[in-house]
Amino acid sequence: MGLEPFTAEDPIFLDEDVLRDSHKPEDLIARDRELEEYQAALKPVIKGARPRNIFLYGQTGVGKTVATEMVMDRLRKDQENYDNLDIHVVHVVCKNLNSSYQVAVKLVNEFRDTNNKIPTTGYPPDTIYEFLWKHLREIDSTHVLFVLDEVDAIGNDDDILYELPRCNDNGNIPVEETKVGVIGISNKFTFRDNLSARVKDSLCDEEIHFPPYDANQLRNILYQRAENAFVDGVLEDDVVPLAAAFAGQESGSARQALKLLFKAGDIARSRDLKEVKEEHIREAEPKVKESQVRNELESVPTQSHLTLYALLTLEKQDSLPAKSSDIYDVYEIAANRIDTDVKTDRTIRDRLSQLKLKGFLDVEEHNEGPKGGSYYLYEFGDIRPNMVAEVLRDVDRLDDLFQTEITNY
Ligand SMILES: Nc1ncnc2c1ncn2[C@@H]1O[C@H](COP(=O)(O)OP(=O)(O)O)[C@@H](O)[C@H]1O
Ligand SMILES: [Mg+2]
Structure with a gap:
């Protein structure tokens, strides 16, 4: 099949830029x-x-x-x-x-x-x-x-x-x-x-x-933007309320709600449809979530990236869940390889708990009985290690890590 001609025709969006972050609304709702x-x-x-x-x-x-x-x-x-x-x-x-x-x-x-x-x-x-x-x-x-x-x-x-x-x-x-x-x-x-x-x-x-928005407020924020973003009448009645409900439940974030609405419109447009339906919001939801997680992963500090890299290396060798001391050993090699300051194991434990707070990692406490003391075991939380690898590969700072794997530590 050859290429289709580019056309400016768009049955869905009047102006999709209105849904972007950079667009300034005329007034703020519920603030x-x-x-x-x-x-x-x-x-x-x-x-x-x-x-x-x-x-x-x-x-x-x-x-x-x-x-x-x-x-x-x-x-x-x-x-x-x-x-x-x-x-x-x-x-x-x-x-x-x-x-x-x-x-x-x-x-x-x-x-x-x-x-x-x-x-x-x-x-x-x-x-x-x-x-x-x-x-x-x-x-x-x-x-x-x-x-x-x-x-x-x-x-x-x-x-x-x-x-x-x-x-x-x-x-x-x-x-x-x-x-x-x-x-x-x-x-x-x-x-x-x-x-x-x-x-x-x-x-x-x-x-x-600034507290999170509830579904009601999100709905009003979306209606305000949708009016100028979409061609008149293309949004099925349930679309905005559903996007608002999803975002309200998960984050209370207007940004997430706007992204959902945009993505749903984008899906409808890519299929040459004339209407955006509820099912498009449902389809958009996991995609928006994944891209948010990617953004968050991208924006953690270098030391956290290195910590995640250490976990990836251990994962490849079937060594997860792992103690922070084992994670630290791999971290140390990785940090040396990219020529960054090697932080103390205390700092890396801090990074581990930060990553846990963000939901990227799961922790399990282990008790060795009255004399043995206790320690924590870390592994990936609700994210695919493959996705973490993809994100880290795109971080310029880490280029040297992906040339050859770390195997001996
Ligand atoms: N009360 C509101 N009324 C209208 N639009 C809003 C409101 N709150 C947030 N938005 C929109 O949601 C998006 C995210 O808002 P932003 O100010 O960037 O959030 P934050 O800085 O808290 O992360 C922007 O597109 C913004 O215009
Ligand atoms: Mg901001």
């Missing part, structure tokens, strides 16, 4: 309280006072980023009514940035031209902070607000969340010239609890919680 708290927390800024630091938290897909963009847009617009205000917002996504150092470099580069960026390694940390203070001292704005989105990526290495909020207090940035505020956004509840006490003190002036 009145959160928006009110957000605006109240930023009120001092518009009065010319020092910003309070804000910490936003809630699972992924509950509107943290979109709410922030809306509030910042509004702030930028409303400041025009005040001559003495010039608010500069720096919004960075920290996903994939695993340390305060990397975040600081990214922030420095936000102030620099393309041909003047600094590299992500090489400078001592103090120098990076000095660069940052210098840029802040040079900028003419009355206020700089740093939005650190998905900041939980930095884990326990939270120095930047201490340094940034206090740069006005310790004289690095004269407060009469530029007032600095930090808005930290986290997808993880545990991240806040694990922040060091000094960070909690400075960062969490205001905390705003």
Whole structure:
């Protein structure tokens, strides 16, 4: 069979981009309280006072980023009514940035031209902070607000969340010239609890919680988007409620609900159908779930990737479930092979429990009787090892591991 001609004809989607994350809805559904708290927390800024630091938290897909963009847009617009205000917002996504150092470099580069960026390694940390203070001292704005989105990526290495909020207090940035505020956004509840006490003190002036959506709210979010995304009348009545019910039950995430709806539409379109039906949502559901798991696997830190790699190696040799000490032995070889720092076995045990929390691993406790003590055995949880292998193969950092297998340890 030859190729079909490409045609722009599309009986299903009017504009599928409307279902994407990057599309900004006109208004937010069921987020009145959160928006009110957000605006109240930023009120001092518009009065010319020092910003309070804000910490936003809630699972992924509950509107943290979109709410922030809306509030910042509004702030930028409303400041025009005040001559003495010039608010500069720096919004960075920290996903994939695993340390305060990397975040600081990214922030420095936000102030620099393309041909003047600094590299992500090489400078001592103090120098990076000095660069940052210098840029802040040079900028003419009355206020700089740093939005650190998905900041939980930095884990326990939270120095930047201490340094940034206090740069006005310790004289690095004269407060009469530029007032600095930090808005930290986290997808993880545990991240806040694990922040060091000094960070909690400075960062969490205001905390705003974004709870998951229920099926009702998700339905309204989907209807709002579907109107502009789909050709009139192609969605069977049950489609949106079912997508909302699935997402409501599983995650309460608007992102997941939108993905389900898009995927269902995509399935119908690929079969030249004129309608999206309930069965397409059912078919889309496991696919969307799998792609979410893949994304999550991709975005864990390098040390977790190496830990997963160690489990894969053990799995191939039928040695799972395994003790953390056995996993560590393989990990150590793997870490050396890709030339990364070899962390302590304690760190790897932490990684193992993180991976367990995410549902990637199962753990079983073994008791050796009163004298023998107890230990944990790890194996893959509700994911296919093959899929883990596929994901790891695509991680550039790990290329060297897939050239030859690790067999002796
Ligand atoms: N209350 C809402 N009303 C309309 N759309 C929403 C709402 N909450 C989230 N969305 C949409 O869901 C998707 C995920 O939201 P996002 O803000 O990126 O979530 P988070 O940052 O919490 O992971 C985006 O496409 C966003 O536009
Ligand atoms: Mg987000």
